[in-house]
Structures are given as structure tokens and as C-alpha cells.
Amino acid sequence: MVDIFTRNDLVYLMRHGPTDWSKLDEPNVAPTDCANQRIMSPEGRANMVDMGALLASNDIVPARIVVSEWCRNQQTLESLLQGMAEVDPSIPAAMPVETTPDLNLLLSLQGSPDVTPLRDRISAWQGDPERDGPLLIVSHYTNIEELTQFRVFEGEILVLDPKRDNLVLGYLRLKSAAPDVGHFADALASxxxxxxxxxxxxxxxxxxxxxxxxxxxxxxxxxxxxxxxxxxxxxxxxxxxxxxxxxxxxxxxxxxxxxxxxxxxxxxxxxxxxxxxxxxxxxxxxxxxxxxxxxxxxxxxxxxxxxxxxxxxxxxxxxxxxxxxx
Missing domain, CATH: 3.10.450.50 (Nuclear Transport Factor 2; Chain: A,)
Structure with missing residues (x-):
């Protein structure tokens, strides 16, 4: 199991952190229009700070991070880096970060039409020759489910092995992670x-x-x-x-x-x-x-x-x- 967390050639595929479901995305809202879309809750931000600190304190620091343009994903990135900085203040400044529409909410306005770019990015990852750590990708429920057939909680990370046809080896999530009303209505009724x-x-x-x-x-x-x-x-x-x-x-x-x-x-x-x-x-x-x-x-x-x-x-x-x- 330790190998899951230490190999540089693995990909951490993450759904954005917990959001406030009392405010839904407006129809055709732009990914960067934070005023008209669902964003992270204060508790969700705090949880993702904890997640960042937990990763860093266990020497799990991504070699690079790729993130969707959507506000909740950008907020997740900020919170993760804040948590990592609590363990090592040098981590955020040194972290290579890429924001790309390829990870935007599937089939949304300015979103990716399918998961081909996401699949290709994961499959091509062999590790960073200049930095230790996995690739961390912060995307959305729909994209992750379409690619992996796994249903993930907000803030949950799937650990994928590109060498084994992007096989899901395991997952990481906080104890506070829970089903949300948007994608787990059936589970919430269980x-x-x-x-x-x-x-x-x-x-x-x-x-x-x-x-x-x-x-x-x-x-x-x-x-x-x-x-x-x-x-x-x-x-x-x-x-x-x-x-x-x-x-x-x-x-x-x-x-x-x-x-x-x-x-x-x-x-x-x-x-x-x-x-x-x-x-x-x-x-x-x-x-x-x-x-x-x-x-x-x-x-x-x-x-x-x-x-x-x-x-x-x-x-x-x-x-x-x-x-x-x-």
C-alpha cells in the first residue's frame, strides 16, 4: 500500500472540495464567473486546508498540479496549497500549476466535450524528471465518473496507475467527506x-x-x-x-x-x-x-x-x- 503514495509515476485524480449546494450553477455560467456558480463552503475550504496539510506532513507533495478553470476547483487549489504551506512554507511558490479548460465540467459552457484530453494527459504521465511526486489533477464529478466509472465525494482523490491502463489503485479522502445532494441522492436515502x-x-x-x-x-x-x-x-x-x-x-x-x-x-x-x-x-x-x-x-x-x-x-x-x- 505504501507504494501507492510514493511512486512518482502515479496520477492523483481529485474532485474539487466540498461546496455550498444551496446555490447552484446558473445556466450556461462561465467557468470563471464565481458570482453565479456553486462555490466551496467555508467548511469545505477548511477541509481542503486540512487535506493539504495531511498530504504534506506525510511527504506526499505533487510534482505538479493541473486544475480546471472553475471557481470551486481554483478554490480547492488555493486551500490545498495553504495547507501544504502550514507544513512547509516553500511548497506553494515552488509548485508548478497549470489551469486548463480540458478539465472543465464535462459538456458545460467552455467545457470539454469528452474525457479524451483528460485520459490522454493521465496516460502520458511518467513522472517529472525534475521533481518528485505524483501528478495531481483537480477536476469534476462528471469527468471523473465518465473516465473511471467511480463515483467520488467532493474532495476525494483517486490514485491511478497510467502504466496499467489508468487502473484505479485506491483513494484518499478525509473522514469528513460525505455524499452530496447533487450526485448521491440515492445514497442519501439509504x-x-x-x-x-x-x-x-x-x-x-x-x-x-x-x-x-x-x-x-x-x-x-x-x-x-x-x-x-x-x-x-x-x-x-x-x-x-x-x-x-x-x-x-x-x-x-x-x-x-x-x-x-x-x-x-x-x-x-x-x-x-x-x-x-x-x-x-x-x-x-x-x-x-x-x-x-x-x-x-x-x-x-x-x-x-x-x-x-x-x-x-x-x-x-x-x-x-x-x-x-x-
Missing amino acids: PLLDEERAFDMVERYYSALNARDDDLFEGLLGERWFVHGESPSRTSRDVESYLMEIDTYVAGIPDIQFAIDSLHFADDVVTVIGTLTGTHTGEVFGYPATGRQVEFSAIAVHRLEGGSIVESWQMPDRLTLLEQVR
Whole structure:
């Protein structure tokens, strides 16, 4: 697998970064008319900065970059170079960049009539005699699908081998990459995708919980989210009060962490089975520190609605914990 990322004779065929689908391209819009076409979202720009930094930090720097004239592609280029500059400030100035209509949106105004120029460019690549690294091409969904028969997310990179008739060897994409409404309407309606999104949301919830950082809960919890189970006397209705509730554990087990053992999805509910571990270095349930390692299980249930967690039930095995600290 390492060979995929280090060979100079490979081609990285990339779809532009994530865009704002609330604004579509105007009919017959010119490739450089940014005011009347779909452009990258702020989140998409940030993601492509991350992608550039990730590539450069792993010593994956293109020998040259070829990019479509369209604004979203040019923005992708800018963001990638910005990210690479965070790792090595000399990269952008030294990077050979070519903008060509051959990569423009297939069959659009001022676009390529077919993928022949794209195919020929990839097939002819044998590496740059003066620079190490693959060729990076930043094009569009339609062009890439027509050439490779692969459906790619915004910001995704296919790794092609020109020596093997442009065979797709693999792909690179950020964890944040996701189907878009323009080209993946069928996938967005899939229950499998609902499950994947639900699991991702719950995993991020427990990452935030382990970090005990209420800022990390932003975007995960609904405005009226509340949790059951941590207190027999009252329900915690926001992140701050919930974190205060679990101080019972944190005060006596400062390094306590929740590990997910399994996730189960049905309708709009995710059931989590997990294990809590830590060191008993402070008072828990009135029992003084023992210095022992503790481990106990927990079951949690989260109800999802409108893309966020709106209600949670937490059921830790307090009896097992009590037996270990007394």
C-alpha cells in the first residue's frame, strides 16, 4: 500500500472540495464567473486546508498540479496549497500549476466535450524528471465518473496507475467527506447511510465526553437535548449541567474514559454498550481513594432527530464500580 503514495509515476485524480449546494450553477455560467456558480463552503475550504496539510506532513507533495478553470476547483487549489504551506512554507511558490479548460465540467459552457484530453494527459504521465511526486489533477464529478466509472465525494482523490491502463489503485479522502445532494441522492436515502451517520454522531459524542470539553458537543446535541439516568432526582438539560452530574465519577476517577464496545441502530435510536475504566484516586460514593484500577460496564441509549441527538439515557453499572472501590 505504501507504494501507492510514493511512486512518482502515479496520477492523483481529485474532485474539487466540498461546496455550498444551496446555490447552484446558473445556466450556461462561465467557468470563471464565481458570482453565479456553486462555490466551496467555508467548511469545505477548511477541509481542503486540512487535506493539504495531511498530504504534506506525510511527504506526499505533487510534482505538479493541473486544475480546471472553475471557481470551486481554483478554490480547492488555493486551500490545498495553504495547507501544504502550514507544513512547509516553500511548497506553494515552488509548485508548478497549470489551469486548463480540458478539465472543465464535462459538456458545460467552455467545457470539454469528452474525457479524451483528460485520459490522454493521465496516460502520458511518467513522472517529472525534475521533481518528485505524483501528478495531481483537480477536476469534476462528471469527468471523473465518465473516465473511471467511480463515483467520488467532493474532495476525494483517486490514485491511478497510467502504466496499467489508468487502473484505479485506491483513494484518499478525509473522514469528513460525505455524499452530496447533487450526485448521491440515492445514497442519501439509504438506511445504511443513516446508520453510518448515527454511529459517527454517537462516536463524536463519546469523544467529547472523554475530553470533558463542552465545545466539542457543538453541532451534536439538539437545542432541547436532555439526558436521563445520571441523577435520580433531576434531569440534566444541557451539556454544562450534565458534565457537573458526572463529576461524581471524575472527582474520584480523574482519568475515567468510556470505550465503545458495540453500537446498535434501529429507527432513530442508537444503543451503546461500553466499558468505563480509570484509576480510583479520589473519593467515590463516600469511599476514599484505593489507587486501584477500576472497570465497569455501561449501556446508553440515544434518540436522534433532525441530524442531532435529542435525548439520552445513561445506565452505568454502579454496583460493579462500588464493589471495586469499597
